[in-house]
């Protein structure tokens with residue numbers, strides 16, 4: 001792409017369908033109208049770029065908060081931190097607010113910042129191809145577009161992972177994944193089985209325990225649970241925040257600082273005092289809140305706290321002891337028409353089975369077909385596993401940038417904060433092109449190889465490799481997450497090291 005093609009898009013764009021709104025200037029194609037896609041649209045518009053389209057597969061925006069509607073869904077990152085820095089929200093109902101409030105917040109921000117007009121709903125992108133210096137996009141129903149830059153904001157935890165258990169199809173009751181909750185079904189009179197004990201299952205147990213006929217929790221591995229209360233923010237708090245936006249901003253910034261200095265730094269150093277403190281608090285939670293010694297031992301993990309993503313809950317241990325709630329630790333043998341049979345021979349009769357079994361975390365943009373320079377396929381490049389320089393750029397895929405891509409900071413962080421830092425960095429790469437310094441930019445192969453070597457080495461110190469199974473680990477058992485401090489991430493995102501980029 002050269003400067004002419006940036007400014008003179010009229011002829012090229014005549015080949016796109018009417019469906020994609022057109023403007024002048026460089027064209028940006030954003031994939032996904034979740035938290036990160038909305039952020040990209042707002043930031044681009046703010047920078048004066050209005051020739052863009054956000055392609056969204058669903059009929060509503062909201063990403064993970066649209067898809068996860070299970071009882072108890074909430075964000076266990078404090079709401080004041082899980083907010084855009086430029087759109088503090090005085091109206092949060094809780095310290096950790098529920099999912100539907102977050103979805104409403106995203107919709108409200110998209111409307112307030114006037115970016116709804118850029119979103120094309122029901123338009124799942126199926127193919128992206130880099131040809132003659134531009135990205136050619138195909139979406140569902142034969143829709144097409146041509147753009148100069150791709151911002152892939154497709155999320156991390158969005159392809160449900162189902163277990164491979166014998167007889168799943170034989171079950172005659174209702175079954176669904178936690179991210180495909182069937183809201184039409186009444187629950188009170190049902191015997192429910194939940195497979196899994198991750199952050200999702202824990203929230204469901206807290207919400208449903210004692211309120212349904214029976215709740216059987218099938219635990220393969222016990223979880224460490226950090227007890228953090230979830231206070232309600234009352235009208236006086238909201239009024240104060242409305243009247244003092246600086247206080248709200250200050251709260252965002254101080255929470256961000258606290259997470260960086262404490263949690264984020266701790267998990268990347270398994271020997272740190274903070275990890276030891278988290279372990280102590282988790283043990284204390286278990287000892288103090290589970291009365292029955294047998295149940296306590298069933299719930300006691302045999303690996304280090306925070307090795308798996310730390311579960312944060314004010315009341316899981318209380319919920320698991322409510323009447324009608326059973327913790328099943330015998331291994332699942334098979335699923336039968338009436339329920340789940342465990343290897344001890346017991347049949348747990350059920351009306352509903354919930355698979356709270358997590359996500360395929362290595363999919364990112366896939367299954368979309370993405371073809372970079374010289375027709376190279378992303379499916380081939382990522383055949384073994386996904387990787388991207390600083391989680392943002394892939395060699396050979398010029399002018400394509402990812403928000404919350406592979407190897408970024410994930411886990412108990414605000415992914416909003418991560419995406420904001422990444423977007424500002426991406427804008428600096430895009431500026432290289434728009435200022436005429438080059439027409440294409442993507443990370444060099446060497447930079448990615450060096451980054452991968454360094455992060456694999458650094459990962460050896462993290463708590464994630466201290467002996468547990470988790471979605472942080474790739475197929476080789478190497479943590480795929482950012483293994484350094486959050487301050488290092490901030491420093492990296494402050495300005496691109498341009499020698500690490502191939503500029504054509």
Ligand code: NAP
Nearest residue numbers: 074075076163196197198199200201220221309356357358
């Ligand atoms: P997850 O953490 O991957 O947990 C999956 C659970 O399913 C684990 O307990 C796992 O057991 C179990 N499991 C998987 N396959 C199984 C099988 N074949 N048989 C028996 N058990 C099986 O998934 P998640 O709970 O949905 O959470 C995923 C991520 O989403 C979280 O880590 C977090 O990042 C995010 N999340 C965030 C929030 C929030 O509040 N911010 C809430 C929910 C989710 P093992 O432990 O033995 O593997």
